[in-house]
Amino acid sequence: MSDYIQTLNDAQREAVTHYQEPSLIVAGAGSGKTRVLTCRIAYMLEQGVAPYHILALTFTNKAAAEMRERISALLSPHLTRQIWMGTFHSIFARILRAESEHLGYPSSYTIYDAADSRNLIKMLIREMNLNDENYKPNEIVSRISLAKNNLITPSAYEANASLLAEDRERRRPQFAELYKSYALRCHQNGAMDFDDLLLQTNILFRDYPEVLAKYQQQFHYILVDEYQDTNSAQYLIVKRLAERQAKVCVVGDDAQSIYSFRGAKIENILRFKNDFPAAKVFKLEQNYRSTQTIVNAANSIIEKNARQIRKHSFSTGEMGEKIRVIKAYTDKEEALMVANDIAATARATSGAYDAIAILYRTNAQSRALEEALRSRNIPYKIFGGLSFYQRKEIKDLVAYIRLVLNPQDDEAFRRIINTPARGIGDVTVGRIASAAAQQGISLWEAIHTLAPEQMDLRGAAGKKVTEFVATIVQLSALRGTASAHELGLEIALRSGIIGCYKMQQSPEATSALENIEELINSIRAYADEQERISNEAGESLQAPVTLDQWLQNVALLTDMDNDKPEERNKVTLMTVHGAKGLEFDHVYIAGMEENLFPSLMSLGTPEGLEEERRLFYVALTRAKQSAMLSFAESRFKWGEMTFSRPSRFLGEIDGRYLDLQFDESELETDSAEELNDAGPSFAIPRPRALRREGQGEEERTPKGRMPYQGAARTYYPERERSSREGATPKVQVPTPEGRFRRMGVRAVAEDSAPLQGAPEPQASQEIAGGLQVGMRVQHEKFGVGEITAIELWNGDQKLSVDFGAAGRKTLLRRIARLRILG
DNA sequence: CGGACGAGGATTTTT
DNA sequence: TCCTCGTCCG
Numbered sequence: 093m094s095d096y097i098q099t100l101n102d103a104q105r106e107a108v109t110h111y112q113e114p115s116l117i118v119a120g121a122g123s124g125k126t127r128v129l130t131c132r133i134a135y136m137l138e139q140g141v142a143p144y145h146i147l148a149l150t151f152t153n154k155a156a157a158e159m160r161e162r163i164s165a166l167l168s169p170h171l172t173r174q175i176w177m178g179t180f181h182s183i184f185a186r187i188l189r190a191e192s193e194h195l196g197y198p199s200s201y202t203i204y205d206a207a208d209s210r211n212l213i214k215m216l217i218r219e220m221n222l223n224d225e226n227y228k229p230n231e232i233v234s235r236i237s238l239a240k241n242n243l244i245t246p247s248a249y250e251a252n253a254s255l256l257a258e259d260r261e262r263r264r265p266q267f268a269e270l271y272k273s274y275a276l277r278c279h280q281n282g283a284m285d286f287d288d289l290l291l292q293t294n295i296l297f298r299d300y301p302e303v304l305a306k307y308q309q310q311f312h313y314i315l316v317d318e319y320q321d322t323n324s325a326q327y328l329i330v331k332r333l334a335e336r337q338a339k340v341c342v343v344g345d346d347a348q349s350i351y352s353f354r355g356a357k358i359e360n361i362l363r364f365k366n367d368f369p370a371a372k373v374f375k376l377e378q379n380y381r382s383t384q385t386i387v388n389a390a391n392s393i394i395e396k397n398a399r400q401i402r403k404h405s406f407s408t409g410e411m412g413e414k415i416r417v418i419k420a421y422t423d424k425e426e427a428l429m430v431a432n433d434i435a436a437t438a439r440a441t442s443g444a445y446d447a448i449a450i451l452y453r454t455n456a457q458s459r460a461l462e463e464a465l466r467s468r469n470i471p472y473k474i475f476g477g478l479s480f481y482q483r484k485e486i487k488d489l490v491a492y493i494r495l496v497l498n499p500q501d502d503e504a505f506r507r508i509i510n511t512p513a514r515g516i517g518d519v520t521v522g523r524i525a526s527a528a529a530q531q532g533i534s535l536w537e538a539i540h541t542l543a544p545e546q547m548d549l550r551g552a553a554g555k556k557v558t559e560f561v562a563t564i565v566q567l568s569a570l571r572g573t574a575s576a577h578e579l580g581l582e583i584a585l586r587s588g589i590i591g592c593y594k595m596q597q598s599p600e601a602t603s604a605l606e607n608i609e610e611l612i613n614s615i616r617a618y619a620d621e622q623e624r625i626s627n628e629a630g631e632s633l634q635a636p637v638t639l640d641q642w643l644q645n646v647a648l649l650t651d652m653d654n655d656k657p658e659e660r661n662k663v664t665l666m667t668v669h670g671a672k673g674l675e676f677d678h679v680y681i682a683g684m685e686e687n688l689f690p691s692l693m694s695l696g697t698p699e700g701l702e703e704e705r706r707l708f709y710v711a712l713t714r715a716k717q718s719a720m721l722s723f724a725e726s727r728f729k730w731g732e733m734t735f736s737r738p739s740r741f742l743g744e745i746d747g748r749y750l751d752l753q754f755d756e757s758e759l760e761t762d763s764a765e766e767l768n769d770a771g772p773s774f775a776i777p778r779p780r781a782l783r784r785e786g787q788g789e790e791e792r793t794p795k796g797r798m799p800y801q802g803a804a805r806t807y808y809p810e811r812e813r814s815s816r817e818g819a820t821p822k823v824q825v826p827t828p829e830g831r832f833r834r835m836g837v838r839a840v841a842e843d844s845a846p847l848q849g850a851p852e853p854q855a856s857q858e859i860a861g862g863l864q865v866g867m868r869v870q871h872e873k874f875g876v877g878e879i880t881a882i883e884l885w886n887g888d889q890k891l892s893v894d895f896g897a898a899g900r901k902t903l904l905r906r907i908a909r910l911r912i913l914g
Numbered sequence: 915c916g917g918a919c920g921a922g923g924a925t926t927t928t929t
Numbered sequence: 930t931c932c933t934c935g936t937c938c939g
Binding site: 150151152153154155179180181182185203205206286287289290318321350351353354453454455456476510513515516517518519647648649650667668669670672673688691692693694707729730 | 915916923924926928
């Protein structure tokens, strides 16, 4: 038996060697899931299974690449290469290319990304004269996506009375029509969106049994990674392929299902035993990644979920340090405290920044953290935001390539017909479009085959269009002779994209040029790589790699894969979603607040809350050695100061594993209130009211007023009157913030000592009884002032105090230590 | 046609 | 706050 088998634990070994049976491998966080998967495949190959009978499906290119690499390390690359291994999307994109004729698509069909879909939808909404109020492009796109993921085709949609009724209720009765035109237009353009890759595969397998049979015979073994994240379309594909003979093995962790908003169905893994009654269940429960503290704490959270496959994760590692929980007054202070702690951690680990990650629920939280890290000279890299392939210059260049390779691609055409600006505006494009529609041809075919006059174009417009045609024709002619990257470079040059950025001197233009260069290099790298793979496998590539092949590949790429050397040894900042599958020695989870984590949007349903809890579970289990959780009592959100309470999740962690660096009562009371506040409505009213009132006041407020005040709920007319003092508008927010910041730095500088300024545990009623409008109070810094307004806020009081010369301040009762003078 | 400016909207996002 | 979209004007 091979060495690698010996190194597995019993549960892992069982899961690896029982490859002849349909299996569900429930793999807890850090339980060596990838290892089991790769060993299982390697073992199968060793046992004589032919690689081309194996289908291994992942969700990310990265996961597929990693697996391929690891199997190659165990066995010959030649074998590994022949495994059908890749993402759902790339594998079925490939199958769809081979079978495209059945569905009436060109085999070189284009793959639309999210932006393409959205643009097309927007255009259709405009064409159909649907008002924007009830037909918001994003909503339409996501509803179409939802339909496709649930295998509802346009005609099925049309025939579904309850869906139609739903649309009528939502006042968008023409949605079905819109969906139909969208699908039709995609088909005409020779394009599939991401969801189509799965939907069309299902249609193919449904309508062409002989095609299905072919692949059923092809794949004897089907392995699916991250099964908890499969959607209905993916589920059905797997089920269909497995119907005849294939042994299905799915690997996943229901506790880490965090993509329901993209159609993932946790039910797929929960009900796997029903679908495959013969399946054996293997549970990998030993966590090799984290300390006992972290594993136990994570267990104590996930226990609260009703729907799950019960398992007991355990660690035999060190107990490890407790999970620290810290409180900050503002998001800025939170960021500084985190940064300071990271500085200390890095010092203790001789500057191993890459062992550290800061995770957060929303990308918007990254800014404050970034600033704090910069101020402490801590190197960091940030994920999220625009990916390489979403940048304008890249999308433009790719659109040129698309059009050169697929003349049907109207979306690409529209994108570049006037990019860089060449004087072909909406009017001209409109005329081309109506001529094309009349003839039933694509936009490119129209300008390519029709004379300008036939499109109602004369003078300058016609001439410009003719020039454009000439450019594209020239480029098309190069297809036969130029290598892939030469053609790419020619396209970049002759399209004028490179020229237009070279003319500008801005840093943006420079970076755009660099990106273009990188894209062209990537074409070359791709071709070289393909060649290398062939050589390694002992085959010779019959034909040189074409740009078509690269394009088909690139549409499904994201830039998560390539880590540049200069990005090493830096602290990682990313959303919790982005961190799935990763691990770090030290993890900081910021923004542990109600309505943020768990997100406000998720609180409407119990399922939503459970998913947030799983998300938190994912976040915590990224940590190998230590975790620190933080929350802020106030936070800038969309330019407005908002106030929040600590996340209920903090209260859900078994207290034995926590090291609270503030008074425990703050957690208990807050989360207790939250839990008693039954029903889904509790989370919604407060912010709504907040925003509405804030906006209402804004109208009456001079411009430049700080949002801190604009957001305030106004119970007392005094407030409004005092807002007349526009003389010192700007000092109001910076001042309290500056105060908090100083306090924060001091608190962290004192290292592990409890935070200064932690409020005395005091019932809010008592506080309310203690203060009244008109009372005089003394503040340690601002001196003596008079209370002009009191608002109740999240169980605390927000005070407006006029300190005379020192200005008018807004303070939180709990935070500001005020002496009452009477 | 295209730049400039203001209003409005803003979870998470493997493909 | 910050990004995107639509409108207005040169």
